Amino acid sequence: MKVLVTGGYGFIGSHVAERFHKEGYEVFIIDDLSSGKLNNVNFKHRGYQLSVEDQKCEEIFSSNRFDAVVHLAAQVNVATSVENPRQDAKSNVLGLINMLSLASKYSAKKFIFASSAAVYGTSEDVPLPESAPCNPISPYGMSKWVGETYCQKWRDLYGLETLCFRFSNVYGPRQNSIGEGGVISIFADRIIAGQNIHIHGDGEQTRDFIYVEDIADAIYRASYSQLMGVYNLSTQTETSVNSLIRLFEELHGTEPDLIYQGARTGDIHRSVLNNENIKKDLDWTPMYGLRQGLTKTYEWFRQQHSASLEITHQAPNPTSRTRYFIQVFKPYLENLLAFILISWLTLSQWDMAYSFIDIKMFYITIIGIMYGNRQSIMAVALSVCLLTYQRLLNGHELVSMLYDTDFFFQIAIYLCIGLVVGYAVERKNGKIASQDIEIKELGEKYEFLNGVYREVREVKNELQQRIMNSGDSFGKIHSITKELDSLEPDEIFVSTVNVIESIMNTRAVSIYIANSNRDYLRLVAHSMNIGEETAKSLKVEEHDYVGRVFLGDQIYVNRELKPGVPLMVAPVQRRGETVAIIALDDIPFENFSLYYQNLFKITVELVSSSLSRAFSYVEATESLRYVEDSSILTNEVFQSILRNKRMAKEKLNINYSLLVQSGHVDSLRDFSHKLKGLLRETDYIGLGAANELMILLSNTGPEDVARILERFAERNIFLKILEEEVTYG
Template sequence: MTKKIKPYAENLLAFALIAWLGLSNFDESYNFIDMKIFYITIIGIMYGNRQSITASALSIGLLLYQNLLDGRELISLLYDTDFFFQSAVYLFIGLFVGYAIERKNGVIVSQVHKIEEISDKYEFLNGVYTEVREVKDELQQRIQNSGDSFGKIYSVTKELDSLEPEEIFNSTVSVVESIMGTNAVSIYTVNNYRNYLRLVAHSIGGETGLTKSIKVEDFDYLKKMFAEGSMHINKELKGGVPLMSAPVQNGGETVAVICIDGVQFEKFSLYHQNLFKVTVELVSSALSRAFSYVEATESNRYVEGTSILQKEVFASILESKKLAKEKHRINYILLSCQGKVESNLDKISAISKLLRETDYIGIGQDDDVWILLSNTAPSDAENVFKRFAEKNIALTLLEEEVVYG
């Protein structure tokens, strides 16, 4: 309503100013200037045809009033050609200026509409182009994966071709990162009581946001995974739950869980879910072979009658831990019991009870008993010593230079 009234209000205000100038002594000094023509032109330029015609009518009315004030009679003005000519000039200027401005405004509005239509078409085409590009990239990736499927299968199976579970876990991180296109992979092993998950491997730099130990009872998706052996997709994007997680099974039981985060939205699709599932099944197959080998060679892996790894086996696991630290920054610490196996059986038995499923005890290079604590930073050594000290067990922290020197 204000926008409709404003042009009329400003028109009347301008007319009042022109009327005051025309009826005052000011106008007599500038008789050669017709202020009404300027008034009609300015109003027409500002507001177009309707206000310019209104300004013309008001100017003709003011001209009539000025002639009546000068003593002219209304009837005589009807025969006055000068009066009619001047009125016609006002009306012509009002119509001409109004028409020109309306035409100009019409052209501008038309161009604005065309620009809006073109912008809408551009946005639509750009959206179509983006979608087509995404589909093209995904299809290209699938074609490349399909066309190079033998090479990919060979490279994956080659990386997982090991009979040592620790080496398979470390290789799995690289395999999943490569196939799923993410740098947030974590692998947890299941403890003997199947109530806790222990972090055994993860992507480089991803350790800060990971929990080293997870209680199965605290997460519904883990309980369902253990019960059904099915993969879990975090479609609700719940906090503290990985985007995708799948169980690694051996003999029908879940022995580990592979989790991934940081997946791009475009890769959060059924195709990539199936791809993840197939990858985990390959890992399960490799681990089953490794566990079967470990069971078959158990008598050769351990010192007879103990849970102490033989020197060669322990060295192999230690080398795997070193590689994992170099590739993925997975920490570990190495402790020495300082003594031979035969003279420390009771002490070794007590130590074994304090170790996790991911820790190892074996014979080191100096034939002393060494303890390898997985996923443990050197800064945690003090807490470890306190835990063993409570059982009156004294241990020594070994430096890497000594181990590998």
């Protein structure tokens, strides 16, 4: 089974992911690492460093069909939500909408959303039940309240099973000082480091502290339950800050220095959540008291503090600074060196020999090509300065140069070359940079998709290996289901028991067929070792699981292990209607999984196909199966059904009784109509070898026959039981 935990590298998320892993789930994590840490999760999993609002998340959902999605990723800092509500809404609202949409689109079985006690606001009418009015005082609380509404609407609009948990103050290992429950982590960190503890107010303000592993336990158990809606998740225990300090003093052994400060504006004095509903509906209760949870939390912080003291801080690397300096100033240095060379050539005898060549234009062009607009303008400025100095050396007056058109024309040429070349190069560099960014983005997308592809390939190879090596291979299934190749429904029912027993590794299979009114089910076949306590008929409205399977056309799994209810029940369908159900009991624990649930579904679909073919054959040959103008089976057909009943008796110990008519019957048509209301859908009237009228009672033992004969006698129908069966055919 697969679970997706968003924010799975964070404080609560890592504990939730770890719990699912211990329960045998395949764990997937989406986390942008804004507050989470990769080293929080050290077991085998698949992780993706993405924001929950990122569109790439769809690739993860489309490649993996999740049984549960636990949405814990969020911006959890109340102060940050006040300072930047836009960012808070982006993560907590848009991210949630993206996850809900994908969970619905790709048919996740359960969606669990982490809400908060912050939705209640400043209400101190404790303990607060779920029905208490919500009046959040921060954007963080508002985003959580809105999130609950989205979850409810997704359940109403799209049928997604959503569950919202309002956490009280969560604490435990791996927590940092960010978030509503950070007071314990702050106190632990400061006490261990020997620092002062600052307390806002008088310290008598109370909170409802819950240990993180209790949160993980509730989320795991809720993931496979029928629970939906909104629930508080808390201990319903009120603890003051001063009491918390005293517990820390006992753990640390020394009294910390306390500094009491003024109470913060808007701070809630009392906060306790009522947890009666979750305890009743989920049969859950917190396992850790505050002292026990605090001890484990303190030990974790103490170990982290000891480890941090052993880490030596590395000195800054001068190589990186040198590299940065060279990268920034290299173009300017090369420009100056090139200008010095040009100046020497211009003022030397070489320039006089080649006076028809203005090498300053080549200098401007080359620098512009190499470094772009900024350096080309600098080259133009330096060239103008060199040209001015050159003219002064040749005896020109500075004032006269202001009226020299040739001088200004030459400057204009320099400037034109610098601007054109620089602009062209800048444009080219801009396109290259844009293409580099696009290539990088495509490369990242390729790496992401390639990673998803590799994971899918790994899963595919693993499944192929499992199929090849396991006893549930499709080859075996095909071989076993060849037994279903029959055109007689009764023979298929008997064969189905063998098929299900072999594939599902169970010896407790029961098959019930529906009557014409679809309100009763009759037992038609069962495993050899099923005793007399198995019901021979079921009324649909009296059994909840029967109604859910029969009317809802879905496989029922008894995850709550309700007594007297099969572990798995699946519908057998024909033309879109349920005609029978197959019930399994006594399933090995390791087979009580989604894999075997799907295996059961596939096998029952094969049974449905075989039965549809058999029923169609019976309908097509109806005129040949019955004596004309009656519901009495011909001798040949009746013998075939009787052989199937004998086979069921030998293989599965399914009883049947054979009755024969005493005396002569004037009209077969009248006799069949007379019997019609007295027989069940699973009973048969037919002609024996000597054309005597016989009645075959399915799943009926000798102890039931006397009562049946009396009921017939009341209608002036006299029958007797055939004690020693005659071999027919």
